[in-house]
Amino acid sequence: MEILIAFGLAILLAWPLGRYMAVVMQGRASRLDIVFAPVERLIYRWLRVDPARGMDWRSYAAAFLGSNVALFVLAFTVFMTQAWLPLNPDGVPNMSWHTALHTTMSFLTNTDQQHYSGQAQLSYLAQMTGIVTLQMLSPVMGLAALVAVLRGIVGGLNVAQAREGEPRDLGNYWADMTRATLRILLPLCLVLSLALTWQGVPATFGGAHHAVPVDSAAGMASQTIPVGPVSPMVAIKQLGTNGGGWYGPNSAVPLENPTPLSNLLEVVSIPLLPMACIFMAGAFVGRRRFTALIFAVMGTLCIALTTLAVTSEQHPNAAAHGIVADAPNMEGKEQRLGPVDSALWAALTTQVNNGSVNAMHDSMNPGTGLATMSAMLINMVWGGIGCGLLGFLIYMWITAFVCGLMTGRTPEVFGRKLETREIKLLSALLVLQPIVLLGLTAIALSVPSITGNSNPAFHGLSQVFYEYTSAYANNGSGFAGLSSGTVWWDMSCFVVLALGRFPAILIPLAVAGSLAAKRAAPAGNGTLRVETPTFGFAMLAVIVLFALLSFMPVLVLGPIGEWLSLAAPSIR
Amino acid sequence: MNSRNYYLEDDGIDVEPSVHGIPGTLSSDSAARRPSVVWPSIAFAVVFIVICGLLYPLVATLAGHALFPAQAEGSLLRSQGRVVGSALVAQPFVSDRYLSPRPSAAGYDTLTMAGSNLAPSNPDLRKAISERAAAVALREGIAPSAVPVDLVTVSGSSIDPDISPAAADVQVARIARARGISPDQVRAAVAASTRQPTFGVLGQARVNVLEANLALDRATP
Incomplete structure (x- = not known):
């Protein structure tokens, strides 16, 4: 029931939002211009850019990388000097260099994997300028890249004038970033932030409170109630597919997620913008059936993965079975939320590359572990803002190529041929994932002293694999039992984060740039139509094949092995 | 859904100044x-x-x-003018006069709070749960199999302020004895701090431990 409400609400809100986003990203006139246009003009003047000037894919990628470098340097500086900067009422020290490097990359790549506890290791200023800024801009970067690619697959903005082979106009990066931040993300966040404060999420610049607990016999003389400008951060972490919370245990903490209603708002926010991107894409390329194809493919995977997670958490925790009355798994879960809300969140936060949690994934039943890991390996069931749809396009191109080969027709999408150059680029992306994930998992496991697992056997392997999968998928959730703030974990995840983010954005941009410059062939009888159920099924097969079967051995050794060993304790 | 196709039409549909300006200026x-x-x-x-x-x-x-000034400061609860805690943060209760909260993996310390992060397959978790179940069963005078699961498992935050109504129920008799009042008086205080699922469907029924204990102290000082 709650699941239906959450999905219904998300789709209902995503539809008008997607249409609004199409208006914003196409630069069409709207009534809101009176408010936003003057601010935007000021920003463009300060940036010394002409928003009307188009960029080809190389310029677009260069601007994307340039802004990443500048933000990296600024945020890293803040983390390393927070002790000396203002707005630090609780006297937090500077971060260690490796955790600061990891944190900066983690938030810049829209991952928000956290190897620190915010309430103890970040000042208010660092949370605001470092964390919130990156949380706001990193999803917008994904959206900008998506919009540029969408312009590319239909030939670029200058499709009518440019000749074959000429560079195509994919839009202006600075204008896309500015408009999307100001007109889409900021207003949404303000509304959600206020709603969350209403439900009980703190919003103050005062320092932590110190309470005197009631039962003096319990031996706690004083309890710290950590507060701060929490609400604005929680709003953007949920809406921006970020996931990095103010407090260490994220939205499991009642101060970050106080009521079932706040939980509903936060869980609906997870897939909201990725879903809206799908509606926007339909309007963008002018094909309503394209939206239908995306929803059908992603929806099928979503239903399968969510069902697995929710039913799995209905079962008792094997460690409690036979000791207390059989009830759903409550280890690592909050009483106000319960197993259904927690499993739904776990499923959505890994499908969308959000990574916030409202229960501890480490303590969930093995079936849920399988569902969450699979979702992150696929990483395009809704996916990140922009990035999810880019992932979809990658699989769509691959499927079109495979289908083309099978039927003996030229592989093409929207009338533009996929040739050696594009397929080489896409294959590199597909191969990168298993190399990075399996390679690093193997290295980490061969040196047990560096992993610092909290769990033995099958689950220990899952913890390590989950950490890298989550980093590569730019998800950021964790099997939190690793001792993760070490040089090894910080630096190896630093590399994985970058490899999971930048190729996944730059390669689709390059492919779109190269496709755009080709002559569009009119659709004929021999054309492979992508917007059909047959093609949808073919895509599902390709996704399962590439994203899951490559990792079958490690999934069998991890969650599936744990599952079987719990079902038949004699083989443990 | 708006199926108007902006980019594929030569003449451009919208005549307003678009940020993406004049097409065709790129290649030059x-x-x-x-x-x-x-x-x-x-x-x-x-x-x-x-x-x-x-x-x-x-x-x-x-x-x-x-x-929302009260919520914005962390939903603090006061007793006799002193801040005694937050309605959103569990604190330890050990004496028999009080409802006990769920166990914590961090001693209810908000600066180090974290879940247990023990997997269902971890023998340590099974050991911890059976020890807690035995302790609760002994204290409340019930069979271990009658202990509600939330009383023997650590929550995600380790500062879960709530317990299930069933978990409050098994503690009623012991609190009534310790305070020398009738079980119904205890139940009344618990009921006043009980919340049902929001709109009947969202979340679970729950008893706020700190609020219930403050209510008990007010009823029988």
């Missing part, structure tokens, strides 16, 4: 001289740190604080 200048990204990158980072990192949290925090 992009190859020759690419626009520099150095200054725009730096300026962009600075401008948006001010907008997203300072202005947005400032506005959202001040507005939230003005509209």
